[in-house]
Amino acid sequence: MIEVKNLTKHYGHTVAVKDVSFTVNQGEVLGFLGPNGAGKTTTMKIITCFMPATFGTVSVAGFDVAENSLEVRKRIGYLPENTPLYTDIMVEDYLKFISEIRKIPKFQVADRIKSIIDTCGLRSVLKKDIGELSKGFKQRVGLAQAMIHDPDILVLDEPTSGLDPKQIIEIRQLIKNLAKKKTIILSTHILPEVSATCDRVIIINDGVLAASGTTEELQEKAEGDSIVYTTITADSKKVEDSLKSLDFVRSFNLVSKLTSTKNRYKITVKKDQQDVEELIFKIAVDKGWVLSELYSESLSLEDIFIKLTTTGQ
Amino acid sequence: MSVIFAILKREFKSYFVSPVPYVLITIFLIVSNWLFFNTYFMAKEASMRVYIGQMPWIFLFFIPAVTMRVWSEEKKLGTMELLVTLPVKDFELVIGKFLACFFFLAVCLALTLTVPFTIAYTGAPDWGPIIGGYLGVLFMGTALIALGLFISSLTENQIVAFILSLLVAFVFLIIGENLVLYAIPDFFVPIFEYLGFGSHFMSITRGVIDSRDLVYYASFILFFLFLNVKSVESRKW
Ligand SMILES: Nc1ncnc2c1ncn2[C@@H]1O[C@H](COP(=O)(O)OP(=O)(O)OP(=O)(O)O)[C@@H](O)[C@H]1O
Numbered sequence: 432m433i434e435v436k437n438l439t440k441h442y443g444h445t446v447a448v449k450d451v452s453f454t455v456n457q458g459e460v461l462g463f464l465g466p467n468g469a470g471k472t473t474t475m476k477i478i479t480c481f482m483p484a485t486f487g488t489v490s491v492a493g494f495d496v497a498e499n500s501l502e503v504r505k506r507i508g509y510l511p512e513n514t515p516l517y518t519d520i521m522v523e524d525y526l527k528f529i530s531e532i533r534k535i536p537k538f539q540v541a542d543r544i545k546s547i548i549d550t551c552g553l554r555s556v557l558k559k560d561i562g563e564l565s566k567g568f569k570q571r572v573g574l575a576q577a578m579i580h581d582p583d584i585l586v587l588d589e590p591t592s593g594l595d596p597k598q599i600i601e602i603r604q605l606i607k608n609l610a611k612k613k614t615i616i617l618s619t620h621i622l623p624e625v626s627a628t629c630d631r632v633i634i635i636n637d638g639v640l641a642a643s644g645t646t647e648e649l650q651e652k653a654e655g656d657s658i659v660y661t662t663i664t665a666d667s668k669k670v671e672d673s674l675k676s677l678d679f680v681r682s683f684n685l686v687s688k689l690t691s692t693k694n695r696y697k698i699t700v701k702k703d704q705q706d707v708e709e710l711i712f713k714i715a716v717d718k719g720w721v722l723s724e725l726y727s728e729s730l731s732l733e734d735i736f737i738k739l740t741t742t743g744q
Numbered sequence: 745m746s747v748i749f750a751i752l753k754r755e756f757k758s759y760f761v762s763p764v765p766y767v768l769i770t771i772f773l774i775v776s777n778w779l780f781f782n783t784y785f786m787a788k789e790a791s792m793r794v795y796i797g798q799m800p801w802i803f804l805f806f807i808p809a810v811t812m813r814v815w816s817e818e819k820k821l822g823t824m825e826l827l828v829t830l831p832v833k834d835f836e837l838v839i840g841k842f843l844a845c846f847f848f849l850a851v852c853l854a855l856t857l858t859v860p861f862t863i864a865y866t867g868a869p870d871w872g873p874i875i876g877g878y879l880g881v882l883f884m885g886t887a888l889i890a891l892g893l894f895i896s897s898l899t900e901n902q903i904v905a906f907i908l909s910l911l912v913a914f915v916f917l918i919i920g921e922n923l924v925l926y927a928i929p930d931f932f933v934p935i936f937e938y939l940g941f942g943s944h945f946m947s948i949t950r951g952v953i954d955s956r957d958l959v960y961y962a963s964f965i966l967f968f969l970f971l972n973v974k975s976v977e978s979r980k981w
Pocket residue numbers: 442445446447465466467468469470471472473474512
């Protein structure tokens with residue numbers, strides 16, 4: 432549905448996006464991640480025909496954004512970053528204005544507006560000027576204008592920023608419901624949101640594609656390391672000596688000193704190593720250490736994100 | 745067409761939701777009426793020559809004040825991004841906004857019709873120059889709108905747009921004036937005279953509608969609308 436090929440964007444001398452390629456299939460929700468200034472918004476602006484790429488091509492529903500921009504724009508609903516909206520117009524009039532520009536047939540306009548008002552929870556502010564709305568309600572108006580023509584493709588730049596927790600859950604639910612029929616790209620800094628709503632994730636860092644795949648695939652890419660936290664009362668030098676030398680231990684760190692001999696350690700363990708807890712427990716028993724904590728966890732999306740965006744790969 | 749109309753409608757409505765346009769209209773009416781009646785009752789001349797003659801100088805401030813926010817505000821608010829990613833052609837945006845300003849001007853001019861009616865009530869005016877005068881004012885105002893809109897599209901700062909439009913409009917007003925024409929080499933005189941507003945404005949207000957003047961205004965307006973479309977497209981450069 433959306434095909435981005437070797438996309439590069441220069442702003443004067445700064446290179447915002449470098450040779451990024453990815454595709455989004457019909458009916459897929461793609462999460463777009465990356466630290467501030469990574470190039471997410473830039474990529475979205477190119478997909479939505481706001482500005483052209485310096486190099487590379489983007490096609491949406493088979494139409495090239497440079498050559499057939501009007502066809503592309505008809506099919507996309509776009510929520511720009513920071514939700515820019517007119518301030519001096521009533522919510523209802525604004526939605527009517529967008530419906531007219533989107534050429535929604537006159538007899539459907541009332542129904543479309545009614546249904547979008549319900550989905551976005553706008554009934555109470557219909558007669559208010561947009562300028563008077565709180566940030567969260569502005570965000571809802573932004574979402575409403577993006578969806579009013581029932582587009583096949585939604586491009587949402589940080590759609591849940593500024594919403595209250597209840598509304599965030601509602602919007603996520605809405606995105607999930609829409610996902611069955613629509614193709615969606617959304618950028619976000621809230622990582623649990625990605626696990627909650629997205630089929631696939633793309634991480635870009637410094638304009639370069641750092642990783643792409645499902646959340647599970649990314650976990651594997653991040654070498655599938657799992658982490659074991661353990662608190663042991665024993666001489667820290669001895670603990671380090673005997674645990675660090677184990678062949679499945681990738682790294683060994685002292686996290687915090689609780690008392691002079693009681694310490695908390697973080698151990699990163701190579702993937703595919705089974706029963707790590709048992710092995711550590713046995714060593715502790717053999718050496719006569721007091722073990723007061725022992726648990727392992729797999730890398731969260733946060734860990735993967737940090738890992739992929741700080742080391743570059 | 746429906747798209748242009750939708751833009752025109754929103755734009756035109758937006759003029760009347762804030763107090764600014766009401767203030768503008770009021771100032772426009774008070775200043776122009778004051779300047780007129782101030783001389784009218786002394787001169788006892790049943791014509792609008794004076795009134796029409798001062799209009800370019802009022803427009804110099806009035807039109808830039810109307811056009812300054814039209815694009816600048818879209819840029820500043822960031823709504824430009826939403827607007828140009830809607831399925832709308834750039835020229836439709838430009839025409840829609842241009843027409844909205846044009847109708848605003850038309851409303852303002854309609855509100856000054858009290859003046860000719862007052863004259864008709866107190867004397868027996870010659871209607872030819874009055875109608876010509878209104879046409880001349882409308883043409884010139886429309887030309888200044890095209891100019892002001894283009895300049896507004898260059899900056900996100902309304903004040904900058906206002907001052908720049910005023911300066912450029914001022915240049916077009918004076919380059920055809922005798923004071924300037926005396927000062928420049930002979931070779932340039934006909935060019936300056938043609939480019940300046942003065943000669944075209946004067947001949948229409950005399951009640952003479954010459955196709956050369958219409959061509960002048962039409963090309964002036966189209967030229968700046970064209971530049972405006974280019975400047976909206978310039979995000980793509
Ligand atoms: N109009 C512009 N002119 C010059 N440089 C720009 C412009 N817009 C963005 N950039 C630069 O391009 C890079 C990518 O910016 P972009 O807005 O795409 O990042 P982002 O991933 O959306 O970040 P965030 O998470 O903060 O929204 C940044 O280095 C930014 O400084």
